[in-house]
Amino acid sequence: MTFQWSVHQLTEYLSEVSGQRDEAHAMAVAAERAAEALDAEAAVVVVAGQVRACVGFGLDGPPPALVRSPQTGRVLRAPGIGDLHPFVADLGRGVEGMLVVARLDEPLVAEEFQMLHGMAKMLGLAIRGLRILEAERILRETREREAQQRLELLEAVRARQRLVETLLEIQRAISGRRPLQEIFDAITAGASGLVGGWGVALVLTDPGGQDPSVIASRHGRRTQDDAAVRASAAVAMAQGDGIGPDGPGSMGDPCCAGGAGQARGPLIAEPVRVEGEIVGSLVADLPSEPNSTSEWRALLTAFAQQVSLALADARTMKAMREAFHDPLTGLANRALLLEAMEQAIGASHPEAGDITIIYIDLDGFKAVNDSSGHQAGDELLRLVAIRISRCLRSGDMAARVGGDEFVILLEGADQAMGVEVAERIISAIREPFYVADREVFVAASAGVAQRRPPCADAADLLSTGDIAMYQAKQRGRGRVVVFEPTMRATIRERIELQSDLRRAAGFRELSLQYQPIVSLTSGAPVGVEALIRWNHPQRGPVPPGEFISIAEETGVIRDLGSWVLEESTRQVREWRKAFPGLRLNVNVSARQIGFRRFPAEVAEILARTQLPGHSLTLELTETALMLDPDAALLHLEKLREHGVQISVDDFGTGYSSLSYLRKFPVDEVKIDRAFVAYLDRSTDDLALVRAIVELGRSLRLQTVAEGIENDRQLAALRELGCALGQGYLLARPMDPEDVGSYFRRSGWRAADRTEGILNQLAS
Ligand code: C2E
Ligand code: MG
Ligand code: MG
Numbered sequence: 001m002t003f004q005w006s007v008h009q010l011t012e013y014l015s016e017v018s019g020q021r022d023e024a025h026a027m028a029v030a031a032e033r034a035a036e037a038l039d040a041e042a043a044v045v046v047v048a049g050q051v052r053a054c055v056g057f058g059l060d061g062p063p064p065a066l067v068r069s070p071q072t073g074r075v076l077r078a079p080g081i082g083d084l085h086p087f088v089a090d091l092g093r094g095v096e097g098m099l100v101v102a103r104l105d106e107p108l109v110a111e112e113f114q115m116l117h118g119m120a121k122m123l124g125l126a127i128r129g130l131r132i133l134e135a136e137r138i139l140r141e142t143r144e145r146e147a148q149q150r151l152e153l154l155e156a157v158r159a160r161q162r163l164v165e166t167l168l169e170i171q172r173a174i175s176g177r178r179p180l181q182e183i184f185d186a187i188t189a190g191a192s193g194l195v196g197g198w199g200v201a202l203v204l205t206d207p208g209g210q211d212p213s214v215i216a217s218r219h220g221r222r223t224q225d226d227a228a229v230r231a232s233a234a235v236a237m238a239q240g241d242g243i244g245p246d247g248p249g250s251m252g253d254p255c256c257a258g259g260a261g262q263a264r265g266p267l268i269a270e271p272v273r274v275e276g277e278i279v280g281s282l283v284a285d286l287p288s289e290p291n292s293t294s295e296w297r298a299l300l301t302a303f304a305q306q307v308s309l310a311l312a313d314a315r316t317m318k319a320m321r322e323a324f325h326d327p328l329t330g331l332a333n334r335a336l337l338l339e340a341m342e343q344a345i346g347a348s349h350p351e352a353g354d355i356t357i358i359y360i361d362l363d364g365f366k367a368v369n370d371s372s373g374h375q376a377g378d379e380l381l382r383l384v385a386i387r388i389s390r391c392l393r394s395g396d397m398a399a400r401v402g403g404d405e406f407v408i409l410l411e412g413a414d415q416a417m418g419v420e421v422a423e424r425i426i427s428a429i430r431e432p433f434y435v436a437d438r439e440v441f442v443a444a445s446a447g448v449a450q451r452r453p454p455c456a457d458a459a460d461l462l463s464t465g466d467i468a469m470y471q472a473k474q475r476g477r478g479r480v481v482v483f484e485p486t487m488r489a490t491i492r493e494r495i496e497l498q499s500d501l502r503r504a505a506g507f508r509e510l511s512l513q514y515q516p517i518v519s520l521t522s523g524a525p526v527g528v529e530a531l532i533r534w535n536h537p538q539r540g541p542v543p544p545g546e547f548i549s550i551a552e553e554t555g556v557i558r559d560l561g562s563w564v565l566e567e568s569t570r571q572v573r574e575w576r577k578a579f580p581g582l583r584l585n586v587n588v589s590a591r592q593i594g595f596r597r598f599p600a601e602v603a604e605i606l607a608r609t610q611l612p613g614h615s616l617t618l619e620l621t622e623t624a625l626m627l628d629p630d631a632a633l634l635h636l637e638k639l640r641e642h643g644v645q646i647s648v649d650d651f652g653t654g655y656s657s658l659s660y661l662r663k664f665p666v667d668e669v670k671i672d673r674a675f676v677a678y679l680d681r682s683t684d685d686l687a688l689v690r691a692i693v694e695l696g697r698s699l700r701l702q703t704v705a706e707g708i709e710n711d712r713q714l715a716a717l718r719e720l721g722c723a724l725g726q727g728y729l730l731a732r733p734m735d736p737e738d739v740g741s742y743f744r745r746s747g748w749r750a751a752d753r754t755e756g757i758l759n760q761l762a763s
Helices: 007-018 023-037 064-067 110-175 179-196 226-239 293-324 334-347 365-372 375-390 415-429 459-473 487-507 544-554 557-578 590-592 598-609 622-627 629-641 661-664 673-677 684-699 711-720 735-745 748-762
Strands: 042-047 050-055 076-078 082-092 099-104 198-203 213-218 267-274 277-285 357-365 397-401 405-411 433-435 437-442 443-450 478-482 509-518 525-536 540-542 583-588 616-621 645-651 668-671 702-705
Touching: 007 023, 007 042, 007 110, 023 042, 023 050, 023 099, 023 598, 042 540, 050 082, 064 735, 076 443, 082 110, 099 110, 110 179, 110 293, 110 616, 179 198, 179 277, 179 293, 179 735, 198 226, 213 226, 226 267, 267 293, 277 293, 293 334, 334 365, 334 397, 334 405, 334 415, 334 443, 334 459, 334 525, 357 415, 357 459, 357 525, 365 375, 365 437, 365 590, 365 629, 375 405, 375 415, 375 437, 405 415, 405 459, 415 443, 415 478, 415 583, 437 629, 443 459, 443 673, 443 748, 459 478, 459 711, 487 525, 487 544, 509 557, 509 735, 525 544, 525 557, 540 544, 544 557, 557 583, 557 590, 557 598, 590 598, 590 616, 590 629, 590 668, 598 629, 616 622, 622 629, 622 645, 622 661, 629 661, 673 684, 684 711
Parallel strands: 443 478, 525 583, 583 616, 616 645, 645 668, 668 702
Antiparallel strands: 042 050, 042 099, 076 082, 082 099, 198 213, 198 277, 267 277, 357 405, 357 443, 397 405, 433 437, 509 525, 525 540
16 A cells, blocks of 8 residues: 655644643554554554553453564464554654554555654654653642742741731730720730731620620621620630630520621630639631631630730739829828839949938828818828929829828939929928818928938938928928938937827826916006926926927827816916906917817816806917918807907918908917017017007907017007017016916006906907
């Protein structure tokens, strides 16, 4: 037969073979086409000793001999087919194999044989091509897979980084002591944001341990209703463990699976613990296809731990606040102050000496407390704390260390700065306060102490401030005193006096002297002022100027004041039998007038001792009146009902405002000794005394000049028209047993007229 295959057909063969998607198909097509083209009954492709494609041999496949050692021209007997003439062509370089065709009758002619070789070579070529493509495909796939893995890794790293950043942000908020609500909002928002808009809610029990409620929530794509969230939280809390999508109370549970046809994923929840106690739960709805639930639960656990941290921190802070702060004013307490002082002292250079404290004590606070009640007292302390804080720089520490005692710690400040700040505080406190709808006046005394070697520790520095403050009180209140080492001895003495006075009040080391009050026109006495005396067994006489303030501080003043009143009224009642119309002046301290029962007590004493109320005058200083003006007014008016008269002692040394003279029911002013002392020399004092006498006249007040020591003073006062006087020139304070003879000597009769005048004035 003639063989007619054109180059064109060969090209088509090549494109068909190499167009197959893999080697197997290429070989199958090659075997088929070769058998077809060469009109052969059978064809086989053998590669690496294996039959890879086969045509025409039926189910049994080619005879093994054909596969094992095929030779062109060696006739082979194939069972069921007949004698075959095999023709073998090598697949060429790079592919170890061959294309074999077998014809039943005639052998191939040379052209056909050539053709077979061509087809075999082309198959070889196609196989090589396909192998390269395959290798490339595998390579590409590997690269793509690797790229994908890298991408996933990157995404995981990014997610982790986002998580870390979010957690860090929350940590910062916790350590920055942001408000809890802000932290909780950040936690739910952070958890939600990390998993593409998760719905996250925080459920906490209230401090009473009841009624879990949703404290913060960030709703994701789907919104879980509060009831479902709370129910899930309750399960997690009851279990003490996280609940996953398969856990109780989640998928399938009516409370959590979402109702009414809504496509919702299950809820997962993690308990929130504080110090081992379960206080709430963080609840999240899982995305509807939860393929990595465990990861999400781990994430939720991380956020639940943040809630625990925030709550534990808040508890610690609260406990610390309670341990180190004064609950009333919110200022530091003594413990915290000492701690801060220790730290400051420890940190400062031994010679730096740049730590200064101001020790402040309110003047007149106890009077407010006694007259207006503890609630008003507390409110006043709160307001004082605010005023003090306003006078400070941001680094300064203010502490309340006792009832009405405050201490300011100034670091990097010397004594001069301490005095400046103290003065600022004192003038701020001097301004009126509005407490319980009333105007209240208090003042403050301040001690300033700078740390100086060998000042050992905080307690030592604090005590030096305390001592300086004490001195400030001693020197007349409302002032600033800087600590000096000599003060220590003074303070020791004072502390001794305190305990001695307590004892004295019981053992009656106390007695009274009486100083006559004399009519300056007639020179005859009209009354007496009772003056207390303390005869200390070791020290001898202690002047009242020294111990009255101690009696006020220790509270002894209450008993002491009653005793003076009882003793002097009883005494004057006795004297009045011989000297009718004799009047009695009794000094009353600022603290006494504030006592709620003071007016009642005076009335009781008057009733007991049978002294008529109108013959008693109570002497109060301006400061005592102004400490708590409303209480003073109320008490004075009550006293007035019993006829008791009121005198302003040491007039001119206290408040500059005279308006109170109208406000209070005042009957008498006693011109302070200080003005009388220079009356004969200073024109200023003369003018002042004249003004007081004039004022007294226009307000119909009795004027009494104190401390008249010489004739010039007496003459000047007479000339000014001052009605009454007291002083060593006229009569010194005297023991009771001397009073009778004094009266007789000085012609008591003249006093009767004065009594008449005074009674007129009083009515
Ligand atoms: P005071 O009420 O102003 O009493 C007058 C003070 O001046 C008395 O001092 C008196 O002895 C003194 N004095 C009188 N005439 C002269 C004088 O010509 N020259 C000088 N230099 N002094 C004169 P005393 O007894 O030491 O009392 C001092 C203060 O103690 C009193 O001032 C009064 O505020 C207070 N005080 C005295 N007794 C009592 C009392 O029973 N209760 C209360 N709460 N205070 C009292
Ligand atoms: Mg007096
Ligand atoms: Mg006086």
